Amino acid sequence: MQLPPGPKTPSWLIGLQFEADPFGYMDRFSKRYGDMVTLMFDSTPIIYVSNPSGIKEIFTNTKEIVAKGDLNRAFALGTGEKGVLQLDGLIHKNRRKILMQTFHGARMQACGKHICELTEKIIGQKKVGKPFIAYPTIEDITLKVGIKVVMGLDKGEHHEKIKHLFTSILRLNVQSPIDKILLTIFGERDLGQWSPHGYNLYLLQQLFQLLLSEVEERRKQADFSHADMLTDLIFAEDETGQPLSNEEVRDLLLSPIYAAGDASGTAIAWALYWIHRLPSVRSRLLSELDSLGDNLDPMSIFALPYLNAVCNEVLRIYPTQLFAFPRLVESTVEVMGYKLNPGTVLIANIYSTHQREDLYPQPKEFQPERFLEKQFSPYEFLPFGGGSRVCIGASFALFEMKLILATILSRYELELVSKRPERPKYGDLICYPASGVKMVMHGRRQHQGQSQPFVVSSF
Incomplete structure (x- = not known):
């Protein structure tokens, strides 16, 4: 050879x-x-x-x-032994088919209103003239959207606990210099919550238990009316016609939430950086958004050609994967x-x-x-991978990216704090913006001579 x-x-x-x-x-x-x-x-x-x-x-x-699942064993600690990354053959094909129901058709469209309203609520809380870090702000939005789409939760104690645990685990992936020194010293030994690996194991144990409790509770309810991934999995049958175990349902929830929160949040943060770094890009994008008039419904936003080109170029130049x-x-x-x-x-x-x-x-x-x-x-442009392992939520990720960007750009005047180029920082498959993209809010945006209401049609 x-x-x-x-x-x-x-x-x-x-x-x-x-x-x-x-x-x-x-x-x-x-x-x-x-x-x-x-x-x-x-x-x-x-x-x-x-x-x-x-x-x-x-x-x-x-x-x-x-594309063997065994090659992805390194991710099993965080995504579960029966997560979609670890599956092969007919089992993998069956589970992908179940999971993909969530990210297509009427469900994706119906989620559009929620994405826009949530973005408006969170960005609207930023104080005028006070700098903020875009990445964790956007991640807050995308994680909430992910938990809503995957588990049907958008409020309550369980929602807040799940979101907190996912956020804490994702923060460990982007290690500080001190964390890296500690990891070098202690390695992947479980020395309790004082060591990086031990603390990560503790958080994962809490998350797995909380998700399992939610799966068990929802199975007891046996409510077909929920339109989310968790419901699909509870009522699904495996390749032999048998229901999935609670543990398998739990594991299958993990990767979609990580992707929805982390990868999508990173891509949108990079998009905000490029759009506000290049005035010509921002100007053309705003003109395209303004051409829609007052009623910015999700599917009209999704179809905008220049917005699509901007999102693709973001995913090309600094692909999250x-x-x-x-x-x-x-x-x-x-x-x-x-x-x-x-x-x-x-x-x-x-x-x-x-x-x-x-x-x-x-x-x-x-x-x-x-x-x-x-x-x-x-095979030339593949931000979500390809073949049998292509990202299940690729279409939804682009949909979410476009709606969040359209909401922010249409409603608010933002500016980058620094003129220095943003550098990438690698952590567990993904390249994050090193500074998180520091921005400042200048207030609500005026376009076409007046402040326009932001209306989103429902589905």
Whole structure:
């Protein structure tokens, strides 16, 4: 077997270099080694692919190359032993089908009013002239939306406890320098709540127990009237026609809430940064929003072409998910001219694909127009991964992103506090804005000569 080229650097040192400057490291990585790069982890070759033709081979060849749940075992601590990331084959297909009911059609549309009203309520609490950090503010919105959509909860003691636990766990993913030093000293030993890993285990135990209690209570109620993922799972049947266990229902709730709160919140924070950093982008976006008039219904917002282009460019230049989930070569196969043996791991490098000069001229420049001028294939633009492991809530994430941005931009005058470029900070799959995007509120926005009411049609 001849492997693609790659660095001979020890894997632990690669990890440190990547964490210090994730995008810069990957830029150098691709420039030196090309479209396919091999890293050795012990005796296992892991090949990162940033060529669209190679990515297509990986996603479409499901015979020799498989998306095994075992490759995602590292996430089981936070997403459950029976979460969707850990499942394979018919079981995985069955659970995905159940979960996807929540994120499509009338349910998604009906959630639009809630998203806009919640955004208006939370952003409206910011004091004029007082700086605030955009990321945790947006995360507050997206987590509440996620818990509402997935569990049907938007208030009450259980809602507040669940939201607090998710927020606390997500904060641990973006570690401070002190946390990293402690983790280096103690490793992943459970030394109680005083150690980073021990505190994370404590929070996860509390969250798992709280979610299980909610599942058990809702199953006792047996109420079909709820239109949420939890209800779908409680009344669903597995691939053999049997109901899912309470523990499995609980585990299946975790990943969708993490994605709804964390990934969506990060993308929207980056969007606020780029929109307010580039006056021409903000001006064109506001003109498009104003063209809708007073009645900004969710589906009209969702269909706006320039808003769609802005969201896509945000997800291209700083994708929240840097890599697709790994695949395993099970039978000898050829990818991009390389003959690969069983046991080789293949990973689509989303960030480096989005930085290709042949696809995206001047890739470091934020240019939404590129998405108006060309339609990219799912192997050229893949912010939500692809194949059988593509994000279940991709459509909903874009829907939510557009509504939250439209609500904020239409209603409020915001400004970035600093003119310095926002830097990425890597933490557990996602690249966050390092400073959180510091902004200041200047008050309610005037457009077309007067203050306009913000009306959202219901469904």
